[in-house]
Structure formats: structure tokens, C-alpha cells
Amino acid sequence: SWTSENVAEGLIEQARAQIGQDRVICGLSGGVDSSVAAALVQRAVGDQLTCVFVDHGLLREGEAEQVETDFVEATGVDLVVVDARERFLSALAGVADPEEKRKIIGREFIRVFEQAARDVVRAHEPGGQEQGEAQGGADDHPVRWLVQGTLYPDVVESGGGSGAANIKSHHNVGGLPEDLQFQLVEPLRTLFKDEVRQVGLEIGVPEGIVWRQPFPGPGLGIRIIGEVTADRLEILRRADAIAREELTAAGLDREIWQCPVVLLADVRSVGVQGDGRTYGHPVVLRPVSSEDAMTADWTRLPYDVLARISSRITNEVEEVNRVTLDVTSKPPGTIEWE
Numbered sequence: 001s002w003t004s005e006n007v008a009e010g011l012i013e014q015a016r017a018q019i020g021q022d023r024v025i026c027g028l029s030g031g032v033d034s035s036v037a038a039a040l041v042q043r044a045v046g047d048q049l050t051c052v053f054v055d056h057g058l059l060r061e062g063e064a065e066q067v068e069t070d071f072v073e074a075t076g077v078d079l080v081v082v083d084a085r086e087r088f089l090s091a092l093a094g095v096a097d098p099e100e101k102r103k104i105i106g107r108e109f110i111r112v113f114e115q116a117a118r119d120v121v122r123a124h125e126p127g128g129q130e131q132g133e134a135q136g137g138a139d140d141h142p143v144r145w146l147v148q149g150t151l152y153p154d155v156v157e158s159g160g161g162s163g164a165a166n167i168k169s170h171h172n173v174g175g176l177p178e179d180l181q182f183q184l185v186e187p188l189r190t191l192f193k194d195e196v197r198q199v200g201l202e203i204g205v206p207e208g209i210v211w212r213q214p215f216p217g218p219g220l221g222i223r224i225i226g227e228v229t230a231d232r233l234e235i236l237r238r239a240d241a242i243a244r245e246e247l248t249a250a251g252l253d254r255e256i257w258q259c260p261v262v263l264l265a266d267v268r269s270v271g272v273q274g275d276g277r278t279y280g281h282p283v284v285l286r287p288v289s290s291e292d293a294m295t296a297d298w299t300r301l302p303y304d305v306l307a308r309i310s311s312r313i314t315n316e317v318e319e320v321n322r323v324t325l326d327v328t329s330k331p332p333g334t335i336e337w338e
């Protein structure tokens with residue numbers, strides 16, 4: 001019978017058999033899937049696994065710490081953190097077009113991850129390449145594995161095949177260069193999302209990660225309408241943290257699919273605060289209900305929750321003087337604004 005304990009044990013056993021004595025790498029995003037996949041593989045092969053977390057500076061408040069501190073403490077994974085915040089900001093400077101921003105973030109992500117992976121491989125295989133050549137034969141390249149958090153619906157969607165061609169999302173590390181070829185370990189490929197969560201809880205992945213709502217790979221970079229700058233990120237991060245805090249306090253986290261907060265950074269409107277006129281930015285609340293993100297409806301949040309979010313954001317985030325609500329379903333709107 002399906003119990004998260006049985007399933008977790010089976011998956012750990014499988015991963016152990018698959019990986020053997022080899023080295024394995026996993027890119028962590030802070031999301032549920034990569035976290036649970038990494039935790040399973042850690043249970044299977046311990047320190048043969050190295051996780052890489054690229055901090056692109058587009059995460060929400062507390063999310064980097066959740067990976068760097070909470071996740072590491074709870075699971076004991078060996079983690080390499082790459083602080084790429086400056087690099088992403090420079091690459092995004094002056095760019096307002098949504099697709100352009102996405103491309104830049106994706107490109108930089110792959111470059112940074114690649115370099116980190118190369119460093120990890122080097123660190124663990126001193127002179128590996130030369131040794132292989134000396135020995136010759138089929139063992140020239142030590143076998144290396146890359147963990148992917150592929151779920152069952154992804155497998156079905158992509159026609160049941162495996163392999164690099166099916167790697168999805170922003171952690172798309174397909175097309176890695178020759179010297180960085182990996183085989184894939186996909187411990188979640190038989191599971192649905194709710195099963196992944198149960199397995200995650202079973203093996204001690206922190207609740208904050210297990211229950212995290214979907215968050216796009218390009219992060220806050222596509223929730224700032226206009227150019228992404230450090231100041232704007234800071235404004236959005238504060239507004240977003242307030243909205244999340246209030247939704248959590250109201251017990252609504254598991255009722256809504258997600259609630260992006262969007263900063264209209266190039267728009268200003270006149271307001272009044274105390275004795276003075278303000279000329280600040282609006283933010284948009286985008287609460288949605290959905291089964292699979294393909295379609296969505298806007299969530300009818302209680303007015304008092306909306307009121308609290310609005311008054312806290314406008315009081316606590318000086319640069320924001322207006323809070324608006326997106327009441328568009330998908331279609332025709334998408335969930336994200338970019």
C-alpha cells in the first residue's frame with residue numbers, strides 16, 4: 001500500500017542502486033521538486049552528492065536563507081552557494097522587454113550553473129581527465145549524474161522518454177558542453193505533486209519548502225514591469241513579504257494556487273500621506289486558484305484580508321502608494337504579468 005515511508009525507502013534504494021559509487025550534482029532552486037529530489041539522493045548516497053544553489057538575487061524575502069540554512073540543516077546536503085546577484089543585475093541593466101529579460105536570466109543561469117558544476121567536478125576528480133586518458137578505454141570519463149526533479153506529469157507530457165532533451169523549466173541544463181556531460185537521476189518520475197510533498201515531509205524537508213507555492217524560475221525579475229534594478233527588487237520584496245505574511249496568517253496558503261505581487265515600476269500615481277502629496281508606484285495583487293496553472297480563476301479573497309494587505313503595504317513600503325487587485329481569469333490573462 002502507498003505510504004510515504006515505503007515510497008521514500010523504495011526511491012532511496014533505487015537511487016542508491018543507480019548511482020553506485022559515482023559523483024552526483026543537483027541544482028537547487030528553493031522549490032519543492034528539486035529540494036525533495038536532492039534530499040532523497042542525499043539519503044541514498046550521502047556526500048557523493050553536491051548541491052549547487054545559484055542565488056540570482058531575484059528570490060523573495062527569506063528564500064535564499066531557506067535553502068542555505070534550513071534545508072541544509074534539515075537534510076545535511078553538501079551545498080555550494082554561488083552568489084551571482086551582481087552578475088544578474090548587470091546583465092539585466094536597461095532591459096524592460098519581458099522576453100528579453102527571460103532570455104537573459106535563463107542564459108546567465110545556465111552559464112553560472114555550468115561554471116559551478118565544472119568547479120564541483122574538478123574539486124572531486126583531481127586529475128580525473130588525465131588519469132582516464134592514461135588508462136584508456138571506456139572509462140575515460142568518470143560517470144557523473146545530475147539530479148532532476150522531473151515529476152510523473154512531466155514524463156507523460158514529454159512522451160515518456162528520458163534524457164537531456166526533456167529537462168524542463170529554468171533549470172534547463174540541457175545542451176551542456178562536452179566536458180560536462182551527465183546522466184540523469186530522476187527520483188520523482190513516478191510521483192504526482194501531492195505525493196512529492198508527502199515524501200518530502202517523510203524525509204524531513206522543511207515545511208516551508210514542501211508547501212511552497214509555485215514560483216517562476218526568473219523570479220521577481222518578471223514581476224517588475226520595466227527595468228529590474230536593485231532598488232525595485234527591494235521594494236517588491238518588501239511588498240511581497242507583507243502579502244505572503246497576511247495570507248499565511250489568514251490560513252489561506254493552501255486555498256490559493258499562488259499570489260504574485262507585481263510592481264508597476266514605470267507607473268506613478270498621486271496619493272496623500274500625512275500632510276503630504278506622494279507620487280509612488282502601484283503594486284498589483286494577483287491571487288489565483290488553479291488545478292494545474294493551465295487555466296486559473298482569480299481568487300475571491302476576503303475583503304478584510306485584502307484591506308490588511310493594502311494598508312500594511314502602503315504604510316510600510318514608502319515607495320508604494322496604491323494597491324490594486326487583478327480580477328482577470330486565465331485565459332485571457334496569464335498568471336504572471338510577463
Ligand code: XMP
Pocket residue numbers: 169170214215216217218258293294330333334335336337338
Ligand atoms: P503563466 O504566467 O504562464 O504561469 O500563466 C503559469 C505557471 O507557471 C509559472 N511560471 C514559470 N515557472 N519558469 C517556471 O519554473 C518560468 O519561466 C515560469 N513562468 C511562469 C507561473 O508562476 C505559474 O505558476
